[in-house]
Amino acid sequence: MDLTLPEFRVLVEERLTQSIDSLTWLVQEEFDQVPHEEFLAPARLLLSSGKRTRAAFVLAGYQLATTSACDPAATAGSAIELYQASALVHDDVIDDSPTRRGNPAAHVAFTNLHTEGRWLYSPADFGRASAIVLGDLLLSEASKEFQAAAAMVAPREGATAFRQFQSMCTEVAFGQYLDIRAEQQPLDRSQDAIASALSVLRHKSANYSVQLPLVIGAQLGG
Template identity: 40%
Template sequence: MVRSTAVRQGAVLDVSPAGDRAEDSLDEAVGRALAGLLERQLEALEFLGEHTHSFVEPLRQFVLGRGKRLRPKLVYWGYRGAGGPAAGATARAALRLGCAIELVHAFALIQDDIMDGSRERRFKPAVHVSFENLHRRERWRGDPARFGEAAGLLVADLAFILGDAAVTAAELPPARSAEVWRVFNELRLHLTGGQYLDVIQPCLGRPTEREARRIALYKSARYTVEGPLRLGHAAAGGPLELAATYTAYGNGLGEAFQLRDDVLGVFGDPEVTGKPAGDDIREGKQTMLVLLAGERAGTTGRKLLDAALGRQDVTAEQLDQVRELIVRTGALDEVNRMIDELVLRAKRAVCADGALEEPVRDALVRLADRAAYRAT
C-alpha cells in the first residue's frame, strides 16, 4: 500500500513502500516544492520590470518541465535509508534538498549546452537558443547568438543561486546543516572540476581508459548519484557505515549512468531523447564508446573517427559510418557489458545483509535499473 500526503508549502511526503505510485508521488511533491521555491525567491527580481518574465520564465520552464528528477529521488531515499522519518520537518528539509540538487542540475545542463553548442534540450530550444530567438523576434541591436549565450549563462547562475536558497530553506539543526553544506559544496566542486576535465581533454588528444572513466566519475557520477544520497544521509544524521554503502552504490550507478548517456549521445532516438543524435561526435567527445572503437579499429577506422570527431559540419552519412564502426568493433557491446557490471555492483552494495531495509532497498534497486537502462 502506498500512502502520500502533501502540504502546499514544503510538500511533506509519506511514501511506503517503494513503487511506481511512490515515484509519481515524489515527482509531484518535488514539482510543488520547486514551484513554491521559485515563486518566493524570484520576487526579488521584480525590479527588472518588463524584462522579469523573459529572464525567469526559461528557468521556470526548465526546472518544472519534463525531467527524470532522479537526483531529488535519491536525496529522499538516501534520507529515508539513514533513518529519516517519512513526514515532519526533516522530511520537508529532505524535499528542499532535492530541489537544491535539481537546480544544480539545471545550472549544469544550461551551461553544458552553451559549451557544447547544443541547440535542443528536452524537445525544446536550449535556454541560450531561446534567448537568441527572443533577440531576433524583437529585432534588438547586436549579435543574437552572443546575447543568447550571455543571457543563458545568467540563467544558469540564477539556478545556482537558487540551489543555495533551497539548502538554506531546509532549516536543519546547526550540526546537520553544516554537514549538508559540506556535502553540497563538495558535490559542486566535483561537478565543476569534472566539467573542466571534459573541456580540456579534446585539446590533449585521445585519453586513456582511466582518464575517460575519471571524467565520467567527476563530471556526472558523483553529483548524479552519490552526492544526492549523501545529502539525504546528512539531513537525517545517518551513521558513517551507511555513507560508505551510499558511496559504493553511487560510484557504480553514477558511472553506469554516464556510460548510458554516452550511448544515447550517439545512438539515441531524437524523438525520445529530445535532442539531436550524434552531438557527442560533433563535439569531439572522447567517451568510452569512442575510445574503445578507436583502439579496436584499424587504420581506416581510426581515420574515419578522426574525420568525424569535433566537426560541426559532420554529415549524416559520416555519423552512420561512425555508428557502424562502433558496433562492428564491439565497442557498443563492451560498454553495455560495463553498464551491466556497474549496475550489479551498485545493487550488491545496497542489498548486502543489513545494509538497508525496505522500502529503501527496493527503491534504490528500481532507480538503478531506470537510470542505467533509460531511453532518454
C-alpha cells in the same frame, strides 16, 4: 513518513515552482516586469520536466536514515534539481547544443528573443551571455534552497549536509573542466584517453548523479 516516488516528485516540483516564483522581489519598477518574465521563462521550461533522479536518491538516503517527515528531502531534492538546471544551461552553451529536453536550449531561446525583437548587435552573443547569467541565477537559487533544507533539521546535520552539497558543486565544476579538456586531447595515447574518460565519469557523473545525493539525504536524516 514514507512517500511514493510520484508523490515525492510532486513535492519537489512544487518547491521548484515556489523557488522561481519567489524571485518576484527582483521586480522593483513597472518596467522590470517584462525583462523579469522573459529572463526566467527558459528556466521555468527547463524545470518543468526531468526525471528527478538525483532528488529521488536524496529521498532514498533520507528514508534509510530516518522516519521523519520528508520535507527536508524534498527541499534538498529541489536544490539539487536547481543545481542540475544551472549545469545544463551552462553545458548547452559550452556544447552549443540547440535543444534540451525537446525544447530550445536556454541560449537558443534568448537568441530567438533577440531576433524576434529586432534588437541591436548579435543575437547569438546575446543568447550565450543571457544563458550564462541565467545559469548563475539558478546556481544561486540552488544554494538558497539547500540552506532552507538544512534549516529544517538539527544544526549539526544541516551544516554537514550543506558542506557536502557545496563540495558536490565544486567537484562537478572540476569534472566539467576535465570533460572540456578531454575533448581537446589527441587520441594517440589510448591509456591516457581511457584514464581521462574514467576521471570525467567519476567527478561529473557517478558521484554527482548517485553517490552524493544518497549521502546528502542520509546526512539530512542524521
